[in-house]
């Protein structure tokens with residue numbers, strides 16, 4: 001019998017951990033499926049998706065730089081994809097192409113469940129106003145923080161995002177800020193959704209913004225500590241976490257959407273963490 005086919009599509013794609021993550025989920029849940037990595041040409045996303053679907057593909061994870069094209073391609077979208085303005089998960093069915101965005105939900109599950117860091121009633125600071133920040137905003141607001149501050153290097157982008165998401169912020173004090181404007185404030189949870197760590201840089205945050213017991217979280221991950229997490233530690237933060245758990249959790253959300261069964265993430269995360277540490 002042919003196995004159901006899934007893949008992660010991107011450019012580049014060779015580095016992706018998704019095939020390993022989904023193979024582990026499939027083994028663990030006894031699901032018969034095949035999951036590959038698909039390199040699409042930069043100008044050939046739609047063609048690549050169409051070929052995969054025509055050949056019987058059931059769903060795709062979508063990564064850099066195609067999340068906006070995937071949004072446009074979907075014939076219907078979940079609320080969280082609609083608000084994120086980007087799609088990281090496609091599901092093909094008789095009704096067409098469903099687009100979802102599981103990144104933000106993955107982040108919140110990593111924070112609340114894996115890291116035991118509740119968000120309800122807490123003061124949360126989100127750094128960055130790009131695609132990752134946008135995808136995180138609705139799930140973060142839905143988690144019910146007492147305040148959510150969105151700070152970005154280019155202030156106008158943070159302001160525009162706050163305006164766009166204000167209607168989801170009932171009960172949360174929701175503001176845009178510059179980095180320097182954070183001086184004198186304190187936060188319980190700080191999430192770095194900038195890409196500064198890719199350039200081994202940390203956003204220039206004022207000292208003293210971390211409340212006692214605060215968690216500093218970087219969406220980026222790697223074999224060594226990111227520049228942001230190092231800076232947070234140097235500012236006295238004792239609880240730090242990178243985005244490897246978010247990666248595994250967003251994959252689990254996609255898997256649950258496709259297969260109707262939620263895999264256990266802890267053993268898969270532990271295995272990836274072990275490998276990263278050895279790299």
Ligand code: NDP
Pocket residue numbers: 103127128129130131132133152153154157193194195196197198199201202203204219220221243244246247248250
């Ligand atoms: P974008 O390119 O869309 O946005 C980049 C953001 O970073 C902008 O807000 C930009 O500010 C800011 N920025 C860039 N360089 C600096 C700097 N030196 N100092 C301060 N701010 C800076 O990127 P994405 O939103 O797609 O990705 C952001 C990060 O999230 C990446 O590191 C990515 O790897 C990670 N990510 C992790 C996931 C996971 O599963 N763990 C999933 C998705 C993303 P400005 O507006 O001023 O240009």
